[in-house]
Each structure stands twice: as structure tokens, then as C-alpha cells.
Amino acid sequence: MPALSVLLVRTALCWLAAGVAMGALLLSAKASPLPAGVFRLFHFHSEAVLVGWMVQLTMGVAWWILPKYSRLPERGPAAPVWAAWLLLNAGVLLAGAGRSVGASDGLVMTGRAAELLAAVAFASAAWPRVKAFGE
Amino acid sequence: MPPITRWFVRSALVWLLLTLATGILLASGVAVRLPGTEVVVPYPTYLHLLTVGWLTNLIFGVAFWMFPRHTADHLRGSEMLGWTSYAGLNVGLLLRLIGEPALLAGAGGRTLLLLSAGLQLLGGWAFVLNIWPRVKAK
Numbered sequence: 001m002p003a004l005s006v007l008l009v010r011t012a013l014c015w016l017a018a019g020v021a022m023g024a025l026l027l028s029a030k031a032s033p034l035p036a037g038v039f040r041l042f043h044f045h046s047e048a049v050l051v052g053w054m055v056q057l058t059m060g061v062a063w064w065i066l067p068k069y070s071r072l073p074e075r076g077p078a079a080p081v082w083a084a085w086l087l088l089n090a091g092v093l094l095a096g097a098g099r100s101v102g103a104s105d106g107l108v109m110t111g112r113a114a115e116l117l118a119a120v121a122f123a124s125a126a127w128p129r130v131k132a133f134g135e
Numbered sequence: 136m137p138p139i140t141r142w143f144v145r146s147a148l149v150w151l152l153l154t155l156a157t158g159i160l161l162a163s164g165v166a167v168r169l170p171g172t173e174v175v176v177p178y179p180t181y182l183h184l185l186t187v188g189w190l191t192n193l194i195f196g197v198a199f200w201m202f203p204r205h206t207a208d209h210l211r212g213s214e215m216l217g218w219t220s221y222a223g224l225n226v227g228l229l230l231r232l233i234g235e236p237a238l239l240a241g242a243g244g245r246t247l248l249l250l251s252a253g254l255q256l257l258g259g260w261a262f263v264l265n266i267w268p269r270v271k272a273k
Contacts, residue, residue, distance in 0.1 A: 001203055001272055009270045013263045020259030024252040027231065031238060031248035054190065 001064050004081050008060030011089060015052030019045055040100045047096025051115060056088055059122050066129040076125055084122040091115035136200055139217045143196025146225055150188025157181050180235045187228050187255070195220060195262050202269040216265035223258025227251045 001009075022045040029038040063081055068074040094103075094111025136144075157176060205212045227250075234247030 001270065003272045006270055006272050010267070013267060013270070016259055017263045020256050024256035027252040027255075028249055030235070031245040031252075049186070054194070057194065 002075060004078055004085075005060045005064040008056055008063065008081075008085055011085065012053050012056040012060060015048045015056065015092065019048035019053055022048065040102070043099035044096040047092050047099075051088065052092040052096075055119075056085075059084060059088075062126055066126060067131055067133050067135070068129070076129060078125075080121040080125040084118040084125075087114045087118035087121065091118060137211060139211075139214070139221060140196040140200040142221055143192050143199065146221075147189050147192035147196065150184055150192060150228070154181065154184040154189055157184060175239070176232070176236050177239055180232060183228065183231060187224065191224060195224065198262075198266055202266060203271055203273075205269050212265045212269060216261045220258045220262035220265065223254045223256075223261060225258075227254030227258055230254065 022041045025034070025038050026041055026045055028034060029036075059081075063075065066075075069076060091111045091114035094114065095108050096111070097103075098107045098111055158181065161176075161178070161181060199211055199217055204210045211217070230247045230251035234244035234251055237244030238248060
């Protein structure tokens with residue numbers, strides 16, 4: 001597994017650990033007298049598990065297993081994927097945590113825009129590698 | 136394919152069928168009731184059947200199978216943590232499937248939901264602990 005995939009997958013695992021902890025708190029709050037403020041974690045929980053965990057995991061695994069080039073660098077330029085990692089995680093923090101703490105709509109939209117840019121950056125790196133093996 | 140993966144993937148397929156069947160009933164406006172009760176399956180439960188039951192089970196199972204080997208002696212890490220993640224995730228989800236509708240119907244369910252939360256947390260963290268050392272560069 002390339003180092004960049006290790007980074008993406010391990011970051012995804014961190015979001016999974018955080019996301020299920022928030023999910024467990026949210027579910028417990030439905031059944032016990034936990035502070036009502038716990039329900040504000042809903043947005044952060046959703047963003048963490050759907051984007052931080054699932055989207056990031058698939059990016060990491062795709063970067064690892066998509067067909068490689070016969071020339072170096074065999075997985076293509078890494079810079080767009082580094083950018084995707086940075087933008088995606090900043091996006092999860094801004095959109096997820098921002099919404100949960102009642103930040104402005106502008107901040108949440110900035111987070112979502114960062115996630116979109118992350119997808120564009122990743123797609124630009126992955127697109128040419130979506131090909132038959134040996135091509 | 137190791138036995139744990141088979142359990143994860145087959146369970147994922149069962150949850151997928153259950154999710155889609157529930158979705159059809161919900162979309163057609165037909166209440167999804169537990170037998171003999173007025174208990175209705177709510178939307179959050181349906182959503183978690185898909186994301187936890189189908190997606191997460193499939194991801195966990197395939198990752199346990201395909202990720203780089205841990206060591207020559209323990210190819211896929213700890214079997215115990217693997218089964219803990221499987222049981223936590225699936226028993227936890229099953230308890231939610233029963234407990235959340237029951238709570239909404241005023242028919243108890245609090246203990247089931249607390250257990251469900253704890254088990255799913257255990258399942259998720261057991262997976263992270265087990266797979267972490269296998270996420271490594273060559």
C-alpha cells in the first residue's frame with residue numbers, strides 16, 4: 001500500500017472511531033437523560049461517517065488498487081491527492097463541526113466547497129488510471 | 136476468503152435485502168410494523184440498516200480479507216477483535232431495529248438502545264484497533 005493510501009485510510013479510520021462514538025452518544029441520548037445539546041452532534045456524526053470515513057476510505061483504497069502506469073511515477077502525480085486529503089478533512093471539520101456548534105452558514109458552505117474541491121482534485125488524479133490493465 | 140469475511144459479506148447482503156424491502160414499504164406509505172404491535176420502523180432506523188448493515192459490514196469484511204497482511208504468524212491480525220467487531224456491529228444494529236421503534240411506540244426499548252449504542256461502539260473500535268497495524272506501506 002503506498003504511503004499516501006496509508007495516510008488516507010488511517011485518517012478515515014480516525015473519523016470512523018470518532019463517528020461511531022458520536023453515534024453511540026446520539027443513540028444513548030434517545031434512551032437516557034443526557035443533555036439535549038448532545039443532539040447537536042448529529043451533523044458532525046453524519047459528516048464524519050459519510051465523508052470522513054466512507055469517502056476517504058474509498059479514495060485511499062482506489063489510489064492503491066487502480067491500474068498503475070508502466071512509467072514512473074507509477075500511480076501518477078501525488079500532489080492532487082495530497083490536496084484532496086487536506087481539503088476533504090478541512091471540509092469535514094468546517095461543515096460537520098461548524099454546523100454542530102452553530103457556526104454561520106458561510107462557514108458550513110466553505111466546508112462543503114472544500115469537500116467538492118477535494119473530489120475534483122482526487123478525480124483528476126484517478127481518472128486517467130481508470131483503464132484496462134496494461135493499457 | 137476467511138470465515139469472518141464470509142460472515143460480514145453475507146450479513147451485509149441480508150441487511151441490504153431487508154433495507155430495500157423496508158424502503159419499498161416506507162415509500163408506499165405502508166407502515167412497517169413489528170408483528171403483533173403498533174410499532175413502526177422509523178426513518179433513522181432505515182437509514183442505519185443501509186449505512187451500517189450493508190455498507191459498513193461489506194467494508195469491514197472486504198478490508199479484513201484484502202488489506203496487507205499483519206505478520207507471517209497472524210496474517211489478518213486478531214481473530215478475537217475481528218469477531219468482536221462483527222458481533223458488536225450486527226447485534227447492535229439488530230437491537231436498534233427492535234429498540235428504536237419500541238421506544239417511539241412507548242413500549243420500552245431504552246435498555247435495548249443503550250446496549251445497541253455500546254455494542255456498535257465496541258464493534259467500530261474493535262475494527263479500527265484490528266485493522267490499524269495492517270494499514271501500512273510495503
